[in-house]
Amino acid sequence: MYNMGDAIFHRPESMPDRSTHFCPGCGHGITQRLVGEVLDELELRERAICIGSIGCTVTSYIYYDVDGMEAPHGRAPAVATAIKRCHPDLVPFTIQGDGDLASIGMAEIIHAATRGENITIIFANNANFGMTGGQLAPTTLMGMYTSSTIKGRKAEQNGFPIRVSELLATLDGPAYIARVSLHNPANVRKARRAIEIAFKAPMAGMGLGFVEVLSMCPINWKVEPVDAPQWIVDNMVPQFPLGEYKCKPEVMGLKTVVKE
Amino acid sequence: MLISEGRKTSYIIIEKEKCKACRYCIAVCPKGVIGLSQNINRFGVNYAESIEHKAHECNGCKACAIMCPDLAISVYRSRIPEGGIA
Numbered sequence: 001m002y003n004m005g006d007a008i009f010h011r012p013e014s015m016p017d018r019s020t021h022f023c024p025g026c027g028h029g030i031t032q033r034l035v036g037e038v039l040d041e042l043e044l045r046e047r048a049i050c051i052g053s054i055g056c057t058v059t060s061y062i063y064y065d066v067d068g069m070e071a072p073h074g075r076a077p078a079v080a081t082a083i084k085r086c087h088p089d090l091v092p093f094t095i096q097g098d099g100d101l102a103s104i105g106m107a108e109i110i111h112a113a114t115r116g117e118n119i120t121i122i123f124a125n126n127a128n129f130g131m132t133g134g135q136l137a138p139t140t141l142m143g144m145y146t147s148s149t150i151k152g153r154k155a156e157q158n159g160f161p162i163r164v165s166e167l168l169a170t171l172d173g174p175a176y177i178a179r180v181s182l183h184n185p186a187n188v189r190k191a192r193r194a195i196e197i198a199f200k201a202p203m204a205g206m207g208l209g210f211v212e213v214l215s216m217c218p219i220n221w222k223v224e225p226v227d228a229p230q231w232i233v234d235n236m237v238p239q240f241p242l243g244e245y246k247c248k249p250e251v252m253g254l255k256t257v258v259k260e
Numbered sequence: 261m262l263i264s265e266g267r268k269t270s271y272i273i274i275e276k277e278k279c280k281a282c283r284y285c286i287a288v289c290p291k292g293v294i295g296l297s298q299n300i301n302r303f304g305v306n307y308a309e310s311i312e313h314k315a316h317e318c319n320g321c322k323a324c325a326i327m328c329p330d331l332a333i334s335v336y337r338s339r340i341p342e343g344g345i346a
Contacts, residue, residue, distance in 0.1 A: 008270075009325040009335035020330050024305070025282035029329030185288055185323040216329075218282075225282035 012036035014045050014065050021059065025225025027182045027215030028056050031095060031124050032063050034192045038199050039066065048091045049083050051076045054104070055097035056130045074105020077112035080119040084202075091203060093120035099129035102138040102164050109168070113210070116173030118202035120209045122195060123164060126217035127236060134220030138162040141239050146220070161239060165212045169245035175207035177246040181214040181237065183229035193255075194244075200254045207248065214240060270320030270337045272310055278332035279307035285324035285333060291317040294324060308332075 011017065015036040020029045039048055050068040052061045053076040061068030071079040071094070080092035101109050101123050112119065128146050129135040135148040139161050143152040153161075165179045176198055180191035191213055198209030214236050216228040223231050272293070274285075279301060285308055286294045293314050296306040310318070325333040 006337055007334055008320060008337045009322045009333070011331050011334065015331070019278050022329065024280035025284065026329055029331065030327070033329075033331055185326045188326050226284065226287050229284070229287075 012040045014039040015063055016065055018063070020063070022056065023217075023219040025216055025218040025228055026056070026130075027126065027213070027217070028095075028124055030182050030188060031122060031191075031213050031215060032057075032060060034188070034195050035093065035095065035122060036064060037192060038196045039064065041196065042199055042203075044091050044199070047089065048093060049080075051080050051083075051092055051094035053094050053096040053100045055100045057095045057097055057100075057124065058131070060095050074100050074103070075108055076100070077105065077108040077117070077119065077121060080121075081112055081115070081117045084117060084119050088118075091120070091199070093122070093199065095122040095124060097130060098123065098125045098127065098139040098164075099132075099135075099137045102162055103129075106138075109164075110171075113168045113208050114171045114173045116175075116207040118205055118207065120198050120202055121211075122198070123210065123212040124215045125164070125212050125236075125240065126215045126220075127161075128217060128220050130217050130220055134217075139164070139240075141235055144235075145222075163240060165210070165240075165245045168208075168210060173207050174210055174246055175201040175248045176244075176251050177208075177210045177212075178244045179212040179214065179240060179242050181232055181242055182216060183214070183232040187242075197251065197254055201248075201251050204250075204254065206250055212240070214242075269316070270318045270335065271315060272318060272324060273334050273336070274308055274310065275332045276301050276307040276309065278330045279303075279305070280330055281305035281307055282329060283308070284327040284329070288323040288327050290321060290323065291319060293318045 048066045050061045052070040054073045076094040083092045178194040181187045198211045201209045218225040218228040295311045297309045301307045320337045
């Protein structure tokens with residue numbers, strides 16, 4: 001008489017049933033799930049290629065039921081470029097951390113962006129090198145304590161943080177650049193919409209799709225997981241303002257009306 | 261208690277072996293349905309679970325599942341069949 005009802009939220013079908021290896025409260029899990037939902041919705045399981053980058057996202061290929069390839073440190077955009085140029089019908093995507101993309105792989109992302117490669121890059125920005133123990137990253141905030149800036153980041157010693165989305169938005173190649181955050185359910189929904197456009201724009205041959213995700217890293221920020229979303233609002237959002245930084249006019253046509 | 265027909269009911273299922281007790285779901289639940297268990301799972305943490313006497317208040321907003329970083333939460337919604345259920 002009483003049935004189980006319809007599942008209105010469940011694990012994306014493109015993600016196998018396994019636990020994540022992330023720390024408690026890590027935003028990477030949410031980012032991975034959003035990408036999985038978009039893969040499901042656009043039915044890309046047979047065509048997508050997951051490029052594993054270096055950092056906490058290094059094993060991202062084990063979380064997706066798609067073909068994958070591992071790239072050396074920071075070189076995921078270069079590997080994705082090669083795959084897209086050799087197989088134009090495939091959809092390479094990569095999830096890169098800020099240590100990987102903004103530090104080691106800065107040259108690759110700038111040149112992939114300025115060439116306007118038709119690839120998707122999700123940039124998880126958590127203001128430190130998460131996997132190696134929370135060292136200073138290019139996106140570390142001023143005065144922030146990390147394991148390699150034990151007195152806080154100082155301008156004369158470590159310079160200023162890089163705003164990657166604004167930097168890439170000055171180039172002509174990218175089709176869509178947005179910065180989103182994961183600090184509450186409404187912003188997670190916005191992040192999902194941005195990731196969807198970042199997949200659709202390269203598939204339509206318009207150029208690079210790039211989404212910067214402000215992600216929680218409570219273990220290395222030394223805050224309780226439950227306080228980490230508020231930490232993003234208080235500290236990261238003033239330094240990294242949210243919004244769309246580049247949206248080519250033809251990309252506007254890809255935006256869909258949300259059913260919910 | 262007879263639940264009138266046509267009403268929607270929602271509930272959540274939390275896979276306890278995936279939960280790492282980050283408590284995001286507890287913070288965002290508007291109805292206070294979720295709490296930490298007294299027991300521990302294989303990670304050695306008090307996992308999140310839906311509180312038994314509040315589980316019926318779930319309105320299926322999916323906020324907990326959207327914020328869960330470990331994909332541990334699934335949300336279900338069903339309509340009470342004709343005649344209601346006892």
